[in-house]
Amino acid sequence: MARASTMQRIWMIPAIALAVTCLIPLVWMVFLSATSIDAESGSRRMDGSSFERLFTTLPVLRWALNSILVSFCVTAGNLLFCSMAGYAFALKRAPGMKWIFWFCMATMMVPAQVTVIPLFLMAANAGMINTYSALILPSVASAFGVFMMRQFTSTLPRSLFEAARIDGCGEWRLFTQIVLPLIRPALAVLGIFVFTSSWNNFLWPLVVCNQRDMWTLPVGLASLQSEFLTDTSLQMAGAAFAAIPMIILFFALQKHFVSGLTLGAVKG
């Protein structure tokens, strides 16, 4: 675009101010977690003891491990199952495949919050309350992922696969050795997207795990809110502990975060 006019420059000021405002809560969180109120003077001073309290009084490391384990398994499942399905929907011909695809897409209309009760009863009947399987299994494939992988895979040239088949390459080998390496960029985007939403997932782990040891980070943190109501520094230390890995991940992989959004959206 051409050089900015004065008018345009003036508009930039409130825009930047708004963007900075959006960051204040995160900065405030880190500030509160690293300071405490001095009993004598009543002012705030630097103090790392809140983190010490966090790690000694609460099983936050266990919660973090649970979160990591669950998010990794969910991500791995999505990458495998969605890319398999996406590949078949994009490039394979068989009767009814179109219908099966629309069936998958229809599940996108069903929000997770709506199915939480029957899913909970299913888990309860299967004796899966307070297990990793209950935390992981319902999320190992997503309609969004299938759609994204199909979109990406259909951009690959068909001739490539025909050549491989003529050379006698089996279907599974074709998928793992030719398709998977080619769709790596899409896998990265999907992986980040799934990992973030799994890491931040709240309602399902809250409902399906009532044992403290099985909680994920968000559920554990929410319990601090009522248990340690007056200990602001401790609460904020917990919040920062959960938020910082995601913030680092975002800055390291910013490009993929952004391209994931546009891949999931419509043309326009």
Next chain:
Amino acid sequence: MKSGKVDWSAYGFVAPAVLILAVVHIYPILWLIVLSGQETDVLRNTHEWAGLTNYKTLFEDPIFWKSAKNTLIYCLWVVPGVLVLSLALAFACQPMRDRMQHAMRAALYLPGVVSVVVLGMVWARIYDPQFGLINRALALIGVEGPVWLGDTTWALLAISLMSVFSGLGTSFILCTTAIQAVPKEYYEAGEIDGANAVRTFFAITMPLIRPTLLYLVIILTVGSFQVFAAVFVMTDGGPNFATSTIVYLVYEFAFRYFDFGTASATSVLLLVALVVLAMVQFKTLSTDVEY
């Protein structure tokens, strides 16, 4: 592969994903509808047919209506709030240098990668009537701020405000991309015809970015109808049910009172509302734009 030849391995490749989606999304919906017509005793694991009693209880419950109203008000704050702010931001950022635009994008998107639980905890501190950032800032200009989350008139607005300020990233990025995709020639033509900035915006930009806006309105509406974590962490539905929302009510019915029948009926109504809303929005907002 010759066209027309059936590739049977296709079914094998789609089977795991299709199976999971069916078991986790479709089957529960069917069961949910059955559950909403039953009286369920979780402890004894008995289900008794109850017809429409659950729905009747729900419609006679003033808290249900309050929660439905709250959900709608929250949606009416958040969806236009996010859309207008992110559109304005996207326009203001157009003349910026790339580096600056990237910084804006990062700043706006960052709160979105953090868990709502974390955001809720932090914002609860910010809304603290005595030590919170907002009331301290208001005190500087001599205004005594409200109790925010403890005040029935302000609590829902306070939660909505948090959602707006932490949810701008996605819409901002999509709006920016859409605006940049509008061909420059259209603007040049408008300029030759003597259109001013306002006219250009409504006659050229808006119609061309409509598909993006439609997509955003739908995902934002569906998202705000499902608001739960923020309420759970910040207010527990209080004070006096001023922030109780539909999903929060589902949680309360099911996991505080173990009334799975009424909880299921509430979920069914939520699902119906979401599907109808998506269809209406799609009908009214979609137009075919080719460029």
